[in-house]
Amino acid sequence: MRFHCIHKVLLCSITLGISLLSLPPLSFSDDTLVVYSGRAERLIKPVLDAFQAESGITIQMLTADTTALVNRLGMEGERSPADVFISNDAGTLERARELHLLQAVDIPGIEGAIPQPFRAPDNSWIGLSGRIWVVVYNTTLVKPTEITSILELGQPKWKGKVAIPSASSVYLQTGVSVIREIQGDTVTKKFLQGLKDNAGTSVYGKNRQIVAAVARGEVAVGLVNHYYINRHLDEHADAPVAQLLPDQGENGMGIVLNAAGIGITAHATHLAQAKALVQFLISTKGQQMFASGNKEYPLNASVDAAPELVPLKSFQVANVPLARLAELRDPTMTVIEHVGLR
Amino acid sequence: MASANPSLTLTRLRIHAPSPLIIVAFILTGLITLPLLYVIFSALTADGAVWQRLWSTRIPELLFNTFSLAVSVAVIDLILGVSMAWIITRYRVVSSTLWDWLIILPLAIPSYVLAYTYTYLLQRNGPLEQAWQIVAGSDAQIFSPFSFAGATLVMSLNTFPFVYLLARSAFKNFNISFEEAARATGASRLSTFFRVSLPMIRPSLIAGLFLAILYVASDFGAVSMLRFQTFTYAIYQQMTGRFDNTAAACLSMVLVFFAFVFLLGERWFRQRSRFYQTTGRYRKPIPQACSPIQNLCFTGYLGMVIVAAFGLPVYLLIQWTLDALAAGDLSPGLIGYVGNSLFLAGITATLAIVIGIPLAYLACRKHTWGSLLCIQGAYAGYVLPGPVAALAVLVLITQLAPALYGTVIVLLIAYLVHFLPVALQGMESTLQQLSPNLEEAAKSLGARAFQTFSQVTLPLVRGGFMSAWILVFIQCLKELPATLLLRPVGFDTLAIRIWLEASEELYQLAAPPALLIVAMTTPVVLLLMKKGSQPVSRNG
Numbered sequence: 016m017r018f019h020c021i022h023k024v025l026l027c028s029i030t031l032g033i034s035l036l037s038l039p040p041l042s043f044s045d046d047t048l049v050v051y052s053g054r055a056e057r058l059i060k061p062v063l064d065a066f067q068a069e070s071g072i073t074i075q076m077l078t079a080d081t082t083a084l085v086n087r088l089g090m091e092g093e094r095s096p097a098d099v100f101i102s103n104d105a106g107t108l109e110r111a112r113e114l115h116l117l118q119a120v121d122i123p124g125i126e127g128a129i130p131q132p133f134r135a136p137d138n139s140w141i142g143l144s145g146r147i148w149v150v151v152y153n154t155t156l157v158k159p160t161e162i163t164s165i166l167e168l169g170q171p172k173w174k175g176k177v178a179i180p181s182a183s184s185v186y187l188q189t190g191v192s193v194i195r196e197i198q199g200d201t202v203t204k205k206f207l208q209g210l211k212d213n214a215g216t217s218v219y220g221k222n223r224q225i226v227a228a229v230a231r232g233e234v235a236v237g238l239v240n241h242y243y244i245n246r247h248l249d250e251h252a253d254a255p256v257a258q259l260l261p262d263q264g265e266n267g268m269g270i271v272l273n274a275a276g277i278g279i280t281a282h283a284t285h286l287a288q289a290k291a292l293v294q295f296l297i298s299t300k301g302q303q304m305f306a307s308g309n310k311e312y313p314l315n316a317s318v319d320a321a322p323e324l325v326p327l328k329s330f331q332v333a334n335v336p337l338a339r340l341a342e343l344r345d346p347t348m349t350v351i352e353h354v355g356l357r
Numbered sequence: 358m359a360s361a362n363p364s365l366t367l368t369r370l371r372i373h374a375p376s377p378l379i380i381v382a383f384i385l386t387g388l389i390t391l392p393l394l395y396v397i398f399s400a401l402t403a404d405g406a407v408w409q410r411l412w413s414t415r416i417p418e419l420l421f422n423t424f425s426l427a428v429s430v431a432v433i434d435l436i437l438g439v440s441m442a443w444i445i446t447r448y449r450v451v452s453s454t455l456w457d458w459l460i461i462l463p464l465a466i467p468s469y470v471l472a473y474t475y476t477y478l479l480q481r482n483g484p485l486e487q488a489w490q491i492v493a494g495s496d497a498q499i500f501s502p503f504s505f506a507g508a509t510l511v512m513s514l515n516t517f518p519f520v521y522l523l524a525r526s527a528f529k530n531f532n533i534s535f536e537e538a539a540r541a542t543g544a545s546r547l548s549t550f551f552r553v554s555l556p557m558i559r560p561s562l563i564a565g566l567f568l569a570i571l572y573v574a575s576d577f578g579a580v581s582m583l584r585f586q587t588f589t590y591a592i593y594q595q596m597t598g599r600f601d602n603t604a605a606a607c608l609s610m611v612l613v614f615f616a617f618v619f620l621l622g623e624r625w626f627r628q629r630s631r632f633y634q635t636t637g638r639y640r641k642p643i644p645q646a647c648s649p650i651q652n653l654c655f656t657g658y659l660g661m662v663i664v665a666a667f668g669l670p671v672y673l674l675i676q677w678t679l680d681a682l683a684a685g686d687l688s689p690g691l692i693g694y695v696g697n698s699l700f701l702a703g704i705t706a707t708l709a710i711v712i713g714i715p716l717a718y719l720a721c722r723k724h725t726w727g728s729l730l731c732i733q734g735a736y737a738g739y740v741l742p743g744p745v746a747a748l749a750v751l752v753l754i755t756q757l758a759p760a761l762y763g764t765v766i767v768l769l770i771a772y773l774v775h776f777l778p779v780a781l782q783g784m785e786s787t788l789q790q791l792s793p794n795l796e797e798a799a800k801s802l803g804a805r806a807f808q809t810f811s812q813v814t815l816p817l818v819r820g821g822f823m824s825a826w827i828l829v830f831i832q833c834l835k836e837l838p839a840t841l842l843l844r845p846v847g848f849d850t851l852a853i854r855i856w857l858e859a860s861e862e863l864y865q866l867a868a869p870p871a872l873l874i875v876a877m878t879t880p881v882v883l884l885l886m887k888k889g890s891q892p893v894s895r896n897g
Contacts, residue, residue, distance in 0.1 A: 049846050055861065075847040078857060080597035083842070090755045091763050096846050110600065181584060183598040216501045220584060221861050233481040348599060352414040357586060 047073045048288045051088065052101040053081025053185075054275060055221075059101060062304045066295045072288045081107050081185055088116045088280060098283040099292060104185040105133075105274045106192070106340025108140035113341060117278035122290060128297045132337060133274050133314045142274030142337070143296050144305040145312035145327065146240040148190045149270065150259040151226055156235040164268075165194070165261045166202070168236065169209025178217040178225045178237035179210055182356040186222065186240055190271045191351060192343035193335045197268045200350060207354040218357045223247075230254040240273075245310035245323060260330050269333035273340070274314060379727050382719045385712055386734040392749030392774055393613065393737045399752060400610035403603045411607055415591060419608070423587040426508055426580075427570045433513040434569045435562065437662060438520025439555070446528040448647045450655045457525075460659070461886045463666035464518050465879040467835040467852070469578025470871045472511045473859040474670040476502045476582065508585040514666035515579065516572050520565035522886075527561035528554075533642040567623045574616060575742035577838040582859065588612040593744045593838060602748060609745040616740035671875060677868030686866060688854065694870060698850040701765070701840075702833035705772040706826045709780035712773065713825070717784040718810070722793060732785075738778045743838035746775040751843065763845055771839040776832050780825045787821025788814075824885060831878050 052059055056078050063074050079087070081102045088095055088111065100117065102108050111117050112135055119137035133142030150162055156176075162168070168177050180187040195203045217234050219225045225237040226247045232255075244258045262268045277296060279289045295301045302313035312320050312327050320327060335343075444450060445457055463471075478485045479502035486499040500506040535557060539549040555562075577589040584590070588608060595605040647655065681687055688694075720732040741749065750771040754761050761767050791814065799809040815822075837852045844853065851870040858867035 051846075056857065057861070057863075077844075077846045079841070082600065083597040086596070086600065086602070087763075090751070090759070092759065094760060094762065096763060183594045188598075216504050218503070218584065224862055227862070228481070231482055345600070349410060349414075352410070355414065355418065357584060 046071075046285075046288070047075055048285050048292060049096045049098050050074055050076045050101060050292075051084045051097045051099070051280075052076050052078050053084050053107065054078075054101055054103045058309050061308055062296065062301060063292075065304060066292055066301070069295065070288075070291055072291065074292075080183070085111050085114070085116065089114055093282045095280060095282055096284075097280045098285045098289045099277055099279050101275070101277045103275045104189060104340070105140070105142060105276055105337035106189060106344055107185065108276050108278055109135065109338045109341035110344065111278060112139045116281055118281045118283065120279050120286075120290060120293070122293055122297070124294075125297065128315045128317075130314070130316060134276070135278075135338070140276050140278035141293060141297065142276040142314050143302075144275050144309065145272060145314055146242060146275065147260075147270045147272050147312075147330075147332075148186060148238065149241045149244070150236055150261050151229050151239050151244050151256055152236045152259055153229050153232055153234075154255040154257050156232060159257070159259050162236065162259055162261060163264070165190075165238070166198070166206050168213065168238070169206040171209070171213075173213045173236065175213065175215060176235040177210065177213045178219060178228045178234040179214045179356075180222065180225065180238065181218050181220050182351050184220070184222075186273070187238070187356075188344060188347055188351065189273050189340055190238070192340055192347045193271045193333045194268070195347060195350065196335045196339065196343060197333060203350060204354055207351065207356060211354060211356050226256060230256045241324070242310040245321065248323075249310075258325075260325065262333070263331050267331060269331040272332045274337060275311070376723075378715055378719055378723070379725075379731075382715050382728070382731040385716060386731040389774055389777060390734045390737045392746065392753050392770075393741060395753045395756075396606050396609050396745065396749040397613070399603065400606045403607050407603050408607060411604060415608070416611060419586060419588050419591050420611075422505075422585065423574055423612075426505070426512065426585065426587060427573045429505075429509045430512045430516060430573050431566045431570055433509065434517045434520045435566060437513065437517040438522075438565060439524050439562070441517075441521050441659060441662070442524035442528050443550075444655050444659065446525055447642060447644055448651065448655060449644045450647065450659070451652055453644075456659050458883060458886070459663050459667070460521055461518050461882055462663065462879065463515060465875055465882045466515065466667060466670060467578060467837075467855075467871075467874060467878075468512065468515045468576050469582045469837060469852075469859070470674070470855060470875065471515050471666070471670055472502075472579040472582035473855070473864070473867060473871075474673050475507065475511050476862070477673065477864055478502075478669070479507060503584050505585065508580060508583050511579050511583065512573050512576065514662075516569040517662075517666070519568045519572070520562065523561040523565035523568075524558060527558035528642065531557065531642055533640045536642075563623075563626055567619075567626075571616070571619070574612070574619075577743045578835075578856075581838075589742045589744050589838070592742075592748065593842075596744065596748060596842065602752060605744075605748055606752070609748060612742065612745065613740050616742075620740060671872075673864075674868045674872040674875065677865045678872050681865040681869055684865070687869060688866070690849070691854075691869060691873075694849055694851050694854050695873060697848055698834055698852070698874075701768065701772065701836075701850060702830045705769055705776060705833045706780070706829040708769065708773055709777050709829045710784070710822055710826050713777060713780045713784050717781055717788050718814075720781075720785050721788040722796075732781070735781055736778045738774045738776065741775060743775060743836065744842070746771050747839035747842040750774060750839075765845055765848065768840065768843045768845070768848075771843055772833055772836065775836070775839060776829045779832055780829045783825030783828055784818070784822055787818045787825070790821075791817055827881050827885065831881050834874060834877060 050063065060076070063076065066072070067074050081104055084100060084102075085107060088097060088100060091097070100108070100111060102111075108117070117139040119139045122138060122141070125134070125138055125141065129141055133145070134140065150165065150168070152159065152162070167173075191203060191207065194206065217228065219228065222239040222243040225239050226243045228234050229237045230247060230251065241258055244256055247254055247256060260270055262270060277293055279286070279293065283289050297315055299315065299318055302315040302318040305311045306313040306318055306320055310321050310324065312324065441460055445453055445460070450456060477483060479499060480486075489499050490497050502511070531554065535553055536549055539553045544552065574587070575589065577593065580587045581590045581593060588611070592605045592608045592612070595608060596602055716731060716735050719728040738746065750767060754767050754770070795813055795817070796809050799813045800806075804812065835852060837856055840850055840853055841856065844850070851874050854870045855867045855874070
């Protein structure tokens, strides 16, 4: 017998000891705010840490895919431990509102801070930072005049030269929703088919990877949220990447603009703390972190975007209200799957 | 074997009045199979439009991808496993005992860790491409890790030891007289190998291949890291990209159906292909001495494979961990993640053994229709890959006991459904080796059933049960998909941290938890191999 009794007892007690030590709390203390976050931890954690330091409120965060978190909130119902839900997509927030997973709240000063299109009428979700879906291009391989519209990336001339997000990326889904709404299904399918052929295996799970691939010259262009380009340039100042704003001009459909935001859950138990977090995030201080740290567009009009960004007012934005994105999502997914994007 | 089964012969089946043991076993089996049945139920009652959408957009592609990956991995595993087993058993290579240990090591690396090191190695202008450009000119390109070739490479490097282990023991127990007879009648070395040796060890090879294929079909970690569309990855994508789980349930049912057919096929094949020594003497093969050149070639070959499957990935993990340490990037929560991982793995392994005891006992000692049903039901977890087990438990819990959702208990149930077969397999084979005579002797001396079990049976099977415990423990340590979908707030495990960091290509941040898992798994893999037990058979 290899395992003698004494060893077994020892092993069992060690296991038991470790188990007891690491037993998760069944309920969180009164001061702990539980945050479900669908954003990349790197982008949201510094802001939450700043809030924690300022308010003394401890935050427990669960990071997962933003859609999976909505499903989870729905299944947990009134037992959900979550107090707030942070998402990288306004459509998902609106969907959560329609499913009665968020609650209407009254935040003092919100009217002055965040303009109307960037929050739900009853404030059940509030946009915090704006992002635009742009073309990233390699400056040594492409001239910016070569592209005027996102739809051109589906043309054969870009075969093997485009990097795109994977089908489960909420950014791609939002972009396709907007294109469908403006151009219709036939044009969208043709565009996606071309995009799929052109991208080949250059399909990435994360925007970060797309910018890196363009910078390395593996592909000439890619589709990303704008701030990933700025963040890449912060780390590698001489990287040959730049941003191109497509679909401008008189007949252009405009740029896809989306907002990341926050909502207080319908069954939040720490309402006061949750409100304090929202207030911090819409305040000048919180908004400045989104602006300077993340290079997103602060939605509080009194806070300026990072100087290297094109001003939000200076370009044409696609005319699809953020709230529409919620209902567009499911048919968009079917179109994406039908074309067979990865 | 993928799933050891009591050697039941139908003639021995008898109808019994239900004993308490049977009742307990029935209840346990019911609980274990309920999730699977529920997934099938929700798939069958799904809207026809969902099925139609899946048939026209996903299922054909997923079937093709999953099958072709499984087949290509099986072929490469066969080549690697058999050749290495042949070298180790038939030649006296320098330090062959050491090689024998080293070849097993790749089993200690979780598939998603291997995959993420290879996304670095194989990236455009990455280390491997630059090395290749020195050989093939500066314009040469290497295949992308995010491709069929990439997925095949990673999965093969992760699974070839299964085939190696089985081929090795088959070659070791081979009766050399057959080969000698072939040689004596004028067959060349090569044709003897292909026409005598290989066919003779066919049952072992098939078993190893089945194991590898099952592993490929149920793997989630590597294919999702490499974004190669197989069933498990697509199920996860449906669960995280859509606002309802119906499509995920439908895809799960298709996968479960094929896995089930596959398992039946394996059993059928195993029963058909047995070879027996009929006449003549048995002689063990004696390893030949090899020339310096042979030695060099063999050592080079073995070394190359092990460096690719273990050495290089581990070197990278150490390098990145050191980088993270130097940059002060080491996550402060690391100890907590270790604690969570150990907690989950420890509790699950213990529960699996406790639940497994009545089932395994029943399977070995009571050959009735009821026990057959129970044991087959309990093995259902085998056909449930991680995301599917998670989905099954999820839908069931939200229907039956919604209060449990979001607690550790849900995660533990998913682990149990998923890993009970691993425990059962080990426990069953241990109990089978124990003659019932001992228990009958105790009973005839007046001991009661429980007393017999605790004083006679248990002390004798302790070692085997311990192996089963360890096996479940390391499987849980590596588990990814169910943990991703079901973990409670503030309950990240090592595997989760690796996943979150590696999917952003933050190599340095993902390395410390990955290195910890490899460090914890390696001694266990070696220990199990030394005990001659079955190696790790599944992965996250």
